[in-house]
Amino acid sequence: MKLKALFATSSLVLACLGAPAAHAAGTLNVALHQDPGNWDPIATFLVSWGAVGSQVFDGLIIRTPDMKLVPGLATKWEFTDKNTKLRFTLRPNVKFHDGEPFDAEAVKFTFDRLLGEEGKKGPQQSNYTSIDKVVVVNPMTVDFILKSPDPVLLTKLAGYGAMIVPPKYIKEKGSQFFGMNPVGTGPFKFSEYKPKIALALERNPNYWGGAPKVDNLNYRFIAEPATQAAELQAGRIDVANQIPLSMVETLKKDSKLAVLSMDGPVALALRYNTQRGIMKDKEVRKALTMAVDRDAIIKTILLGNAKPIASFQGVLSFGNDPSMKPLPFNPAQAQAMLKKAGVKPGTSIQLDFRGPDSNFREVAQAVAGYLQAVGITVSLKPYETNVLLNDIIPNGKTGEMWQNQWGGWTFDYDNTAYAMYYTKQRWNPFDDDAKLNALLHTQRNTWDQAARKQTLHEIARYVADQALEMPLYSLNTVYGLNKRAKNLDLPADGRFRFVNATVE
Structure with a gap:
């Protein structure tokens, strides 16, 4: 891409997001190679969805970058009845971004939807077929009744199709609207979406895990790794999720940049x-x-x-x-x-x-x-x-x-x-x-x-x-980084959660 066109593209994206042409304090800019096109958790299988979805939504369980399963929207869980029932105690006083309360009914709605006719339309349902049904015990307790074992179930509950969604919002707005305007309980809230161009998220000040340290999180969808690298070098993005491997050494020589390469799942x-x-x-x-x-x-x-x-x-x-x-x-x-x-x-x-x-x-x-x-x-x-x-x-x-x-x-x-x-x-x-x-x-x-x-x-x-x-x-999972971005907690699987990230 010619330099003039590159600057024009960047300006267009920033204008679409309502962001200033220069870096604003508290804004983290991230490049993704693909726009999933739908932000409904049951409609996706793409890592690029996880890079955004894990900011907007929470699961009952969270998997940390060091592969540990820790409490998310559930504070604890245990198997009962010879591994046929999995009981979750839910986190109190959590709200969705639109103010709707999170409770046992939201969990039941999420999985009834995932395992029902709506879920059949997407690729996630087959990952959760060991679940027969979800039963509400009380407002803060649910039982997952299992029809068969699933030795990977707890990990699956930490991502993608198992992300908890708001019942009232979806019933009122419909699944199609929800897919373009998602609402979750996560650390960042949807702000503006320009399909195939850019996406803006804003800080959720009431996040149950502590408010993120950056005010805004901007994503740009840049398919070409070479263009991601050029934007990284120009200082217009802070995290590139795909860069040409032939440019790794060049990027490393730039005092403002870093490259991180680690064993990955791909x-x-x-x-x-x-x-x-x-x-x-x-x-x-x-x-x-x-x-x-x-x-x-x-x-x-x-x-x-x-x-x-x-x-x-x-x-x-x-x-x-x-x-x-x-x-x-x-x-x-x-x-x-x-x-x-x-x-x-x-x-x-x-x-x-x-x-x-x-x-x-x-x-x-x-x-x-x-x-x-x-x-x-x-x-x-x-x-x-x-x-x-x-x-x-x-x-x-x-x-x-x-x-x-x-x-x-x-x-x-x-x-x-x-x-x-x-x-x-x-x-x-x-x-x-x-x-x-x-x-x-x-x-x-x-x-x-x-x-x-x-x-x-x-x-x-x-x-x-x-x-x-x-x-x-x-x-290997390879990230190109601007050193001004700190505490990124980058995961091997590309599912970012920038709760602790800061920008100098």
Whole structure:
């Protein structure tokens, strides 16, 4: 982007938000790579939603940046009746941003809505199907009646679909209005929203956990990592959630800036369309995986800001098997396997990916080069991110391969594997495997964590044997920061809560 256009864009955004052209004291400016387009907790699966939603809403439980589960809108919880009932004692004297009181009826309304017809319209309902119903015991106590075990339930109650919403407001305004004008109990309140451009939040002075230290929190939706980096360098944003990895060292040399890189939950793979052309043969799929030097991609393109993976999860994931090794890079063997499978040199396949993701665009180009070396011609097809995620993948319109990227925010392989591999799930448009379904069901329906870990290991090995995807890497969470922003408490999963943040 040319410098003149860049300044014009920045001025437009600030004008839309009603903010001054220069930094105001007490204002934190954050860049996000994507606008989820709907702020209803049951309508989302995107990390970019969590980066905002965790400011506006609270769950019964909060997960801290160091992965601890602590009281949120509930002050305590306990299992009763042989793990079939989960009782929550609620926090008193909490109000939603519009003044509506938070109580047991709000919790019941939230989960009745999530598990009912409204919830069916969004992607979150399947994460909470172990809950049969929520029963109001008294105004400050609720019981979750469980119809099956869910060993990840407490973590799930700390985010996304489980965020508590206001019954009266939604009944009066409707879900569509709520999605564009959300009301929660969180540390920041919605102020102004310009879809695909910017979003402004303001401090909630009555927040039960203590009022935030900044008055305003401004988000800008900037899809291109290079543009995020340019705005960071210009001092117009304080936190960038995506920057070109090629610019990390340059940003580090700027005395006003810092770069933070940490192990994160995001795994990337190339998923195979197992119903299309040469991809019907699992030996072909294995050959393509062996044709790509993933270690070289991590070293040369990602500059070490990632780790190799053998399954679709990172090192912090419960269920990760450190003894499991990726298929080796062996182009000669890959070529022999393709020849044995009858794949003719020059065979063409299509790779679909998120067009605005410049980091992955380089990875896709490298993959195409490696596959070209074993006789496979790859056509790269970029999509606008929301189109790829909301239409192309879930409706089974992909080419032979597509960019599969998952945040796995629970840091539990269940959250990833069930969504990716169970029959008719949103991210599994092609495969129907009874054995895999049974394994996924087994691990999800036990409280025995040791037994579950073994089953998760078995799932990962089975997926690898079937070669449902080409595991690429677990990506570090990388933030670009202006040093004037302090006490950011940045999480590995990208779900910001800037309660303690200050701006010098």
